[in-house]
Amino acid sequence: MFWKLTALSAASPVESILDKEDFTLEELLDEEDIIQECRALNSRLINFLRERAQVERLLRFIVEESPEDADSKRAFKFPFISSEVLTCEIDVILKTLVEEEELMDLLFSFLEPNRSHSVMLAGYFSKVVICLMLRKTVPLMNYVKAHQNVFQQLVDLIGITSIMEVLIRLVGADDHVYPNHVDVMQWLADSNLLEMIVDKLSPSNSLEVHGNAAETLCTIAQNAPSPLATKLSSSSFVARIFGHAFGDPPSKSSLVHTLSVCISLLSPRRSLVSSPFMYSFRGQQIFESPISVNPETISTMLPRLGDFVALLNVTSDEKVLPTTYGQLRPPLGSHRLKIVEFIAVLLKTRSEATGKVLATSGAIRRVLDLFFEYPYNNALHHQVESIIVSCLESKNEEMIDHLLRECDLIGKILKIEKQPILSGDNQTLNKFCPISTFLTPTIPAAGKQAPRVGNIGHISRISNKLVQLSTNSNPIKTLLEEHNEWGEWEANTLHDRNTVENVYRWVCGRPTALHDRTRDSDDEEVHDRDYDLAGLANNLNQFTRYNMQENNGAEEEHGSNDRDEEDVYFDDESAEVVVSSLRLGDEQANNLFANSNWFTFQGDELGENTRAGGIPSEEAMEDVSLDETSGNGDEKKTV
Structure with a gap:
């Protein structure tokens, strides 16, 4: 068998390093197979990496900038491999990290304001922290509760997108990861985290800070109902948000992102899974939320509408933008x-x-x-x-x-x-x-x-x-x-x-609709669709003949017999069979009940017992029979 081949059963280079008496962590990180071996749960490798000294070295590669004279491996490869090893979700390695407070301090030391924060290392840091949120939620939240300065440090670096992702996870974007979700959310609402994020909308901050702060606040608003969302929609916080929109000096960036937060407060998105009003329509999950917008939120916004309308005046703006039309x-x-x-x-x-x-x-x-x-x-x-x-x-x-x-x-x-x-x-x-x-x-x-x-x-x-x-x-x-x-x-x-x-009257490779389509939206369904049988038969004939002419040369090379044009001709009766299948497909797509039985009814059999819209009445259902054998109709079962 193939697994007995010598070329495929060779030992991994990682094993060769582990066989040495003296080897370093850098030698292992330099091997490309180390991540694969970690995911394969190589016991010798994991026992080495779970040691406190090795976990500390891995963390230092992630949170500490490499020296200026360092080679490319120290500057790029080792930090990347270290983050991958720590996020392989190996429980014993993560356990060593969260159980040692000094190691946790080393991890979050990346947030200290007196250090440089490169985008690359910020990505590795956020990846490790998010992994701990998912796999070691309780120890991580206990550490954050005991070191609430972490909030301030995260918010101060919110302009870095990777740090913003940590904040979004922290405020409950994935609330199902928290064992005691309600308690954690209430604890976050009681802290000053929300005030710090809102204040980042101040005109004095940069465009990146405005955008990431607004996205974090929008995430909180869209996860309503929650203690954080309720606090954000209160009149005091809405007034605080609007204060930044009309701050001094005025900032268009602050105005745009402030309004984005307000729009999220007025149109929050609820979870489909938790909504009792969810139902299925044509394979799409649709829901109606029973939660309305907080009236206090609206009443606080209305007095500032005049200020917004004044900004719609374009006469004082002297900018000119050339376009293709003028x-x-x-x-x-x-x-x-x-x-x-x-x-x-x-x-x-x-x-x-x-x-x-x-x-x-x-x-x-x-x-x-x-x-x-x-x-x-x-x-x-x-x-x-x-x-x-x-x-x-x-x-x-x-x-x-x-x-x-x-x-x-x-x-x-x-x-x-x-x-x-x-x-x-x-x-x-x-x-x-x-x-x-x-x-x-x-x-x-x-x-x-x-x-x-x-x-x-x-x-x-x-x-x-x-x-x-x-x-x-x-x-x-x-x-x-x-x-x-x-x-x-x-x-x-x-x-x-x-x-x-009316696109439903266009002949674009499909049957022409004989009835006008009165609806504007492409998403609405038509129930009275009809098809042009003669047009359909003609289209099928042309399409098949084209394919036959295209493939004629290839068939001759393989010795196939020539086909007569009559073999590919579709008359009205053949087209009607195709139309019947199309109509059946339309009915199946429009039916919302998964357990419905589908039948083909003949108009002569139903007669006057058919209801409006082509739906047979109960009396007609009793008289209709289906052929079980799909053959000559000898064996039938009454429905």
Whole structure:
């Protein structure tokens, strides 16, 4: 057998080193097989590495910078191999580490402020600490409780991404690793850890610190409910976060990352596993969370909305960004886009007070103006569409009236549809500017034909939403009828556009759908799909003939017989068999019940006993029989 071959049964070089009377740890670390031997639980090797002196040497390679005159092995190879050995999850080695407080002190000495913190060593340090969190949770947490200065040191180095990962694990991103999760989380909430992380959003810190601090806080918010998340969503902490957003001197980075934390507080993600509202749909896990946003969080955010709306004013910004279609004077900027996203998330909370404040502060009007002022910013269009849909679906007549009448959404749509070409001469009213009118910030390139605006697709989706909601909403229907041009534009332009953009009517290598698809979303399912049998048969014939012609030469070389074209012809009856399988696949994909039995029913047998939608009634089920033999139908079983 192959395992008896001499070449494959040779001893590992690690064994040759262990056979020596005098060998060093560096000799073992220099061998490439050492990690494999550790994972294979080589007893001689593990007994050597578990010694306190060897564990200490491994730690020093990780936490201490190599001398300037050191070779590449000492600077790069030995630290890497040492971290791999310590994270092989060998219990006796980890036990030696956690049971010796001096060794733990040596490990966490990497965090001391008077030492250099290279990104490479920080990665090895975080890898070892996370391994201890997973395998030696209790001893590690006991050490951290006894040395709470570790919190301060970790937060001070939060600008290093590897250190941030340690903090994220520490605050409970993987809460299942803690034996007493609730007690640990409560202990962390009682400490000053959260205050230290929030203060890292201060404008005086760097962009990296802002980003990593915000990601840590977002992780806490998304793991709600927990003591840390509850503390973070309190009014005092929300006010503290907003204080950094409008700090002195102002910082766009601080503003953007502060709003990211606020967005996470307004839309926390819950665990699918622990949610009792989880169900399965087409193989995807979907859940509905019973936990609502803390009203105290929203009420603390609303008074500062006016300050955010003021930042949406672009007239004081003198930046110029050249683009392929012209110039942006000024560009929208990530901070303004984040403000629009924040407003969109606020509206999704369905708070009545939120809608009133947004209307009175002019936020909805200004956001709608930005939608038309920046016709090529797709991210902005997505957020503004979400804002418009939230207002329309709120069933609040004041919000609907403010959006459609005061903000004149319908008039703006009809105006841009009359001339959907980018123009730098459009005058726009903006009450936040010192002057009443100004040129739009999106300016076409001189000497070139002005391109078509890029938000027509979103305008079509918004218009279709207006038409859809007008069937059940009298206020929307009334406001649409007040615009004389809307009916004609809807019947002609919008209807024709929906027909052209209906991808389910396109013949792209699949059967043509005979019925129109009225839904906008690609994720929604159609239940009344029909197929063009003649078109399907023709497509199958062309596809098969093409394959036969392509493979004809290869078949002749192997002596295969020539095939007649009639052998590959698909008539309507053959196509109907394929369509039946397609329809059966659609039914199976749309069924949410795993234990359902699937049957093929003939229309003549069911007759009038079939319910609407093609579902047979109970009376019809009793009369239908299935062929057990799939043969001549002699043996049948009544269902």
